[in-house]
Amino acid sequence: MKIRLVNNGLFTPIDDIHALQKPPIEGFYWIDADVDDLSVLQPLFTLHELAVEDCLSEEEQRPKIEIHDGHYFIVINSIRFDDEEIFLRALNIFLGRHYIITVTKQKINELRSLKPILLEEQVDRPDRFLYHLVDIVVDNYFQVGDRIEARIESLEEDILVHTKKSHLNEIIGLRSEILWLKKVLGPQKEVIATLNKKDLKLIDDQLQKYFSDIYENAVKIAETFETYRDLMANLREAYQSSLANRANEIMRVFTALTTIFMPLTFITGIYGMNFDYIPGLHTAGGSYILIGIMLFLAGGMLYYFRKKDWL
Structure with missing residues (x-):
């Protein structure tokens, strides 16, 4: 005190x-x-x-x-x-x-x-x-x-x-x-x-x-x-x-990736089928051509999504 x-x-x-x-x-x-x-x-x-x-x-x-x-x-x-x-x-x-x-x-x-x-x-x-x-x-x-x-x-x-x-x-x-x-x-x-x-x-x-x-x-x-x-x-x-918004952004990315892989999955599904004749199956370098087409499709879709401002 x-x-x-x-x-x-x-x-x-x-x-x-x-x-x-x-x-x-x-x-x-x-x-x-x-x-x-x-x-x-x-x-x-x-x-x-x-x-x-x-x-x-x-x-x-x-x-x-x-x-x-x-x-x-x-x-x-x-x-x-x-x-x-x-x-x-x-x-x-x-x-x-x-x-x-x-x-x-x-x-x-x-x-x-x-x-x-x-x-x-x-x-x-x-x-x-x-x-x-x-x-x-x-x-x-x-x-x-x-x-x-x-x-x-x-x-x-x-x-x-x-x-x-x-x-x-x-x-x-x-x-x-x-x-x-x-x-x-x-x-x-x-x-x-x-x-x-x-x-x-x-x-x-x-x-x-x-x-x-x-x-x-x-x-x-x-x-x-x-x-x-x-x-x-x-x-x-x-x-x-x-x-x-963050969840929406993540969903946009996942949706875009899923959409891009859909045609690629379709192509690989066809070429994975058990048929004797498939176009380009026995062509020399056919696998490289197919991979190139798949990369072109993926790149083109990615470019389109960005142009539309979806990504």
């Missing part, structure tokens, strides 16, 4: 945890904690037991905001896209009048990238800290969206150039993750809408208006991933169409 006094974006480490019960003269306290630290923080800040239970739960928590006496409990999801797989990590936030507590089970990159912004904006209130944190989390969805779009375009190009069976697994996997992520975006959008519209005493009225920009971005993200879902459906159709 790391405890810092934040004043005008400057950090001052705090060692005495009991000093957190009283508001500082200037600034606010930021406690960056793990779930194990909640046993100490809960009685210190009178955190609601249900909110603490949600933090400790192994089940995936939906984004939400809960209003409790003296503090708010907010859950939002940070997003990552590593090794072609989407990861969501819950960011639990307790917002009080003179403190903000961030509780995570894994490392959240947004918390590290937030520090220079706090210094640049000279943040001295916990609600402004919350605003910049939510803003960074939502902006990262755009970056992940760009990478997903690039992956869809690359996959589409690969399918059109050379279709593989592995492409279907990639399409199904990516589409499933997009659908799963789309379900999460709805509740998260509602949380931001609440921060934007609802009368919240712990958030300054002037600052609350800025959450409207974040809400607009959240709406754009939801619409973007809706588009990605449609693109994945189109990509699957393209895959199936490509397979069908």
